[in-house]
Amino acid sequence: MSDRIEPADAARALSEIGWRREQVIRRKVFPGWFWWAHAALIIMLTACMESGRGVLLWIGVAVFVIGGFVIDWPVSRAARAAAPRRGLAGLGTTRRTLIGLATFVAVLLGVLVTTALSLRAAGVPYPATIAATVTATVFAVAGRLLVRYEQAVQVRRSRSQG
């Protein structure tokens, strides 16, 4: 049967297979609001902590935990609906993703601490809340970019695998 298949037809089929693989990698799991919703929770929690009132702190923690769950639940469900097969983008993908994530968290913490300390030294009121706002904005913007970058890298690696 394969002798009757034209090379152009075989090439089209291979192209289709590659495209479906990319479709799985690029499938949109994180909606645009996901990053900003988490950013809002970070700012809210920091403001509650900085207020120095015990009641506000507990309310802030409760809203942060419940809000985080409500935001993450549909995203984790969407991710599970067609999770990419392990090794789809080559070996070492998980390790590279984890390193990227750890670096991202380290950068965010660096931005938070540096901004907060600088603002406090300058005598600006509510330094932690302002620093959290800056950090949360970086998180929301860079988080989306990081996911896109990671998908682009995975697509490139899956193409090189053939």
Place this chain on the structure above:
Amino acid sequence: MITPRFDELIHAPTRLSLVAFLAATEWADFSVLRDSIGLSDSTLSKQLTMLENAGYVEIRKAFVGKRPRTSARLTTGGRTAFDQHVLALQEIVARAGGSVVPSSRSSEQS
């Protein structure tokens, strides 16, 4: 060691798209498959049943709350058949001496 083997069941355009998508996933929900491949419920159901009867696909039905949720994945046999089919396709293209340029669909997606 996988040997090339052209598979007529997989090569049909709709099933090729479906199997290629499943090959890239662990499990895939019915709704994701339907929307990603662009099939109607009945067509997808028919194709999945055909692949299941061939032993290529495993179908799982579960309930999330009161809503039924159907998922599918390639069986080990299905994955082997797909890998063999891909090798057969690559062999056909290679025999043509690299004169075939596959059309890329990557630019079509956003």
